Amino acid sequence: MARAIRLLCAGIGSATVVAMAAVAATDDELKPPVGYRQWFHVNTMIVDKASPLFEALGGMHNVHVNSVGEAALRTGGPYPNGTIFLTDLHDFSVQDGSYVEGPLKGLAVMVKDSTKYASTGGWGFQFWLGGDPKKPIVTDVVKQCFECHQPKKNQDYVYSTYNP
């Protein structure tokens, strides 16, 4: 899964979402970015029902990177401050053997700020249900996000790699 980006966080399955949303951090300055669908489309990945990640990460992951990070993507990192990776996570359906994009489930980001987020490899993480800025669900960034990204330290914690 070298090209996949795992900027979605563990524990966003339906069973945990309600409880997590209720205690969502209110001091997080991160907001869902706008205009990301004109950003560089990095790749798409579908986490299907057969995946052990389905409960937490199931869906179609469309990954984008802003212009700040695009050059670094091509060289495999490290990424400059201001880089944002954005995943728009959609449901999908299977129709006659084709996987077709469905409604938006949420938006996830990794935002690079080596000072502010020094304790998590220089990256801030968040996921918003339905893309709603009032519905962030990450309350423990280390356990829900960073731990899964640590194996990719040699790629500046980013799973995605450049795919022409």
Added chain:
Amino acid sequence: MARAIRLLCAGIGSATVVAMAAVAATDDELKPPVGYRQWFHVNTMIVDKASPLFEALGGMHNVHVNSVGEAALRTGGPYPNGTIFLTDLHDFSVQDGSYVEGPLKGLAVMVKDSTKYASTGGWGFQFWLGGDPKKPIVTDVVKQCFECHQPKKNQDYVYSTYNP
């Protein structure tokens, strides 16, 4: 498959590719566009092995539209001249239940010019193997492309619809 775009043409299966490339039209002015990965990402669809379309259209279809056509996409068409839909078609692999993007197989376009392409609904079509401008494979645009798009006349022959 309402959100899917079928701008890829029939008959690009491996068995037919070699023969078709050998007789590719040389008078086609269409060229693969550049910068399309910063265009609006319309949707992604995967045509998997179980699909009857797999031989012709198998792969991960990442569909983009240029800025000329973006507003019309949101309203379901019709599209202004200069609109370009671009699909970058990639192989994919299935790893632990996840569908992961693989190498580029080719680039497909629909280009709107209501005068030049009046006989095919106002759209020009082409597909380039590996994205190579020297390897166009559409030689009979009506049979290979337009016939499959005719059922979508009420959407200006475009399968894709806007998906927030």
